[in-house]
Amino acid sequence: xxxxxxxxxxxxxxxxxxxxxxxxxxxxxxxxxxxxxxxxxxxxxxxxxxxxxxxxxxxxxxxxxxxxxxxxxxxxxxxxxxxxxxxxxxxxxxxxxxxxxxxxxxxxxxxxxxxxxxxxxxxxxxxxxxxxxxxxxxxxxxxxxxxxxxxxxxxxxxxxxxxxxxxxxxxxxxxx
Numbered sequence: 001x002x003x004x005x006x007x008x009x010x011x012x013x014x015x016x017x018x019x020x021x022x023x024x025x026x027x028x029x030x031x032x033x034x035x036x037x038x039x040x041x042x043x044x045x046x047x048x049x050x051x052x053x054x055x056x057x058x059x060x061x062x063x064x065x066x067x068x069x070x071x072x073x074x075x076x077x078x079x080x081x082x083x084x085x086x087x088x089x090x091x092x093x094x095x096x097x098x099x100x101x102x103x104x105x106x107x108x109x110x111x112x113x114x115x116x117x118x119x120x121x122x123x124x125x126x127x128x129x130x131x132x133x134x135x136x137x138x139x140x141x142x143x144x145x146x147x148x149x150x151x152x153x154x155x156x157x158x159x160x161x162x163x164x165x166x167x168x169x170x171x172x173x174x175x176x
Contacts, residue, residue: 016045051078091139097131098158103165104128105144129156146170 014021015033022034032039047070054064054075061079065072107123127149128138137156141148149170157163165171 016040048078051075052082055079055082091137095135096158097129097135097137097156098161099134100132101157101161101163102130102132103149103153103163103171105141105149105168127152129153144168144170146173150174 013023015023015036015038017038018033018036020033020035023031024034026032026039029043030039030041047068050068051064051070054067055078059067061076062072064070064079065075068075105125105127107125109122109124125141125144126138127141127144128136129152130136139152141152146169150173153163153174163171163174165174
């Protein structure tokens with residue numbers, strides 16, 4: 001099951017943190033690196049790799065927990081951790097959007113009946129920028145004030161882009 005590069009980690013030949021050789025086993029069956037002095041369990045590493053593999057295969061957390069004989073909450077928290085790391089990576093790698101750009105905000109969550117949209121309470125506000133035929137940038141914002149939205153727009157778009165909006169008053173200064 002384990003082949004190639006992963007094999008040297010699972011057999012304890014090379015450190016997963018610094019990639020140096022020089023590991024030795026501890027009495028509790030963990031491994032410690034002579035160079036970076038970090039300790040880790042090969043069993044736990046193997047289990048985490050299997051969880052990552054099931055995440056990659058897009059198998060649900062419930063089914064993965066049954067297949068791997070692990071607690072559902074453990075699998076679910078790892079899956080959420082993977083999603084967070086992927087989102088952080090995508091936001092860091094995202095270049096400034098340009099060309100034809102669509103901008104809008106939306107309100108999510110809350111089970112309270114009553115007002116919808118901008119007048120609703122206990123909702124999470126998500127601001128999004130879409131580059132037509134390109135990338136998407138989203139961010140949870142605290143409010144939809146002009147300052148907040150314009151800061152995000154300036155940080156994530158290039159000057160000279162064409163903006164398409166819904167005409168909300170916070171976007172009024174986009175013309176200039």
